[in-house]
Amino acid sequence: MNIGEIAKRAGVSRSTVSYALSGKRPVSEETRRKIQQVVDELGYRPSASARALANGRTSTIGLVFPPAGNHYTGMQLDFIGSVVEAAAAYDYDVLLSPSGVDSDRSFQRLLGERRVDGAILMEIRLEDDRVDHLAELDFPSVAIGRTAHPERGWWVGLDHTALAAACVHHLADLGHRRVAFVNRPEQLLRAGYESAHRGLDGFTKAAAERGLTVRTYCCGDDAASGQACVEQILRDDPATTALVTLNEAALGGLYRGLARAGRHVPRDFSVTGVVAGRWAETVTPQLTAADVPAEEMGRRAVDLLVERLDHSDAPPRHHLLTPPISLRASTGPAGVTPTADAGSGTTP
Amino acid sequence: MNIGEIAKRAGVSRSTVSYALSGKRPVSEETRRKIQQVVDELGYRPSASARALANGRTSTIGLVFPPAGNHYTGMQLDFIGSVVEAAAAYDYDVLLSPSGVDSDRSFQRLLGERRVDGAILMEIRLEDDRVDHLAELDFPSVAIGRTAHPERGWWVGLDHTALAAACVHHLADLGHRRVAFVNRPEQLLRAGYESAHRGLDGFTKAAAERGLTVRTYCCGDDAASGQACVEQILRDDPATTALVTLNEAALGGLYRGLARAGRHVPRDFSVTGVVAGRWAETVTPQLTAADVPAEEMGRRAVDLLVERLDHSDAPPRHHLLTPPISLRASTGPAGVTPTADAGSGTTP
DNA sequence: TAGCTTCGCCGAACCGGTTCGATGAAGTGA
DNA sequence: TCACTTCATCGAACCGGTTCGGCGAAGCTA
Known part of the structure; x- marks a missing residue:
């Protein structure tokens, strides 16, 4: 079924059919109705390829x-x-x-x-x-x-810089002094991913501004990596009391790692970051985060x-x-400074 | 840059260019090299629309x-x-x-x-x-x-029927007698979604076979609905000790609801279902589930x-x-039958 | 009623490829 | 040397739309 067939059945020329359908030139009401009728009967639709070729746009x-x-x-x-x-x-x-x-x-x-x-x-x-x-x-x-x-x-x-900074300020306001940063995978950071770089930047600067002690990590885009990352964090500095993450896919693993280490969120440990709202709500406690719109x-x-x-x-x-940061349930005031031996809390 | 331009610069006809590029007819090595050279110089690529129109396939x-x-x-x-x-x-x-x-x-x-x-x-x-x-x-x-x-x-x-049934048998083998089923949203069930219907079917039949007491629920595709659904389940029958879910998006909410109700997974309550493996691993404890490949x-x-x-x-x-069902960490033997008042465990 | 505009429609060219049949040159054998 | 095949290439038609210029009929003015 092409435009020629329609034209033939409607007893008009191909161009008339085209104009009747596109409305780019006036067509008498009578012809237009006749054409429309044939089009409806045959269920005709103009070919996208042909149209694209003719007018140079593919839609x-x-x-x-x-x-x-x-x-x-x-x-x-x-x-x-x-x-x-x-x-x-x-x-x-x-x-x-x-x-x-x-x-x-x-x-x-x-x-x-x-x-x-x-x-x-x-x-x-x-x-x-x-x-x-x-x-x-x-x-x-x-x-x-x-x-x-x-x-x-x-x-x-x-504005990843501002968002990561906002997370830092939020944590600093709550009294946290030792904070970790969980970035996207190292491969992506090295490749120059914007969010990874600007986020890291915002985090680092804001942390310096507030005089925080920080460590930054890269983490694979999956739960297992998230868990491993938290273990690493707590091993490197057991006194860490909060983390900021850009890594949505690792989030579940981060929570798991904290639970395994016996850190209760948000009582013993605060978590925040930059994550799409829909996913921030799937974890328990729900993530206080800058919701990616x-x-x-x-x-x-x-x-x-x-x-x-x-x-x-x-x-x-x-x-x-x-x-803005959506306040949910994963951050809280830094509690009593953890005792020095708190770091041994990994499960066997 | 169209094929005519290439032809002109290579000093051949359009059809020769076409054949040289498609290889559908032999072209002398000399002309083919000349054409290829011009093509490379100009970075020519044939238009997808024109090609689609000519040979009736859009790729x-x-x-x-x-x-x-x-x-x-x-x-x-x-x-x-x-x-x-x-x-x-x-x-x-x-x-x-x-x-x-x-x-x-x-x-x-x-x-x-x-x-x-x-x-x-x-x-x-x-x-x-x-x-x-x-x-x-x-x-x-x-x-x-x-x-x-x-x-x-x-x-x-x-085979959703078989998968849901396998979940039931898994739970029944562990000694669970009162099991809930968390389906996709009611809207989808009513619309006749295959997975929702076949899953429900497999669940119901297998449960009957094993003589289990069951209740079935529909649940919205988000965490909040999952949490509400669990609350409903425990209100309807506080003695429920396990659930089977088809609803991946609600999973986080289901876990949260259980935690809020004071049910520990898998000690007090087992969770399983049909969920893509990657997502089953994001929750803690990791979900024992039939992994959707x-x-x-x-x-x-x-x-x-x-x-x-x-x-x-x-x-x-x-x-x-x-x-097959991937055994992870969210199911365990049915413990001591919960006491009658266990159902009041919702947080205020 | 001649001359002019307006209206509605048509035919042809075009978009940029593919493909078929034809054509001419070169090569082969008698 | 001529007829016959083979090979490389060309020209034209085609895919199915859009768009431009033109043309005849009808309507209007004088």
């Missing part, structure tokens, strides 16, 4: 996935969901691009083969060749995250991208979000 | 999302990830289709506008109009899940779909998986 946006890391975190899930939903509202489809092992290849597919009108990038690095590359090509894209040179770009980001970020990224697609001359825009 | 598969439910669960994330990855290995892109509120519209986009060569459906219902519809059209698709009439279809499913299922779904796309006359195939 599809690409969602480019982490170039490192082997499985996805809950936060990414929230991004994906909200991007898909927001895109649908604008009548855009979303094409997922793994850009995993073979990053360049799928990138080439998206851009080189012109499968998408624009792209949304996730898991941004401070020096991100993908962002640079797209900027050079002037290819419409919006980053979820902020590189080291964000001035002229389109992005929606989270993943839903809002995804939606805004799509808004920006659509704006850029509709007005190719629009000046760069961005949103930097700084959500 | 894209659609991943159709739940028609009900407002946010995504971790299991779905695992499916998405593995599908994208497996598809990339076959050089297919993945188009996400929310099919959320306006299910028909995005479905029409995918099929009517021929944006995809085939589709993978998630969150199958026992009577699923999407599946029926696609079967009628003879549109290549694979379901992740199994309808009430799975004989002639392509799908990869989980989401990664394998996604991969197999893609394998089947590609097979069907390559051989349109292939007979229907499917995989029914029955992963």
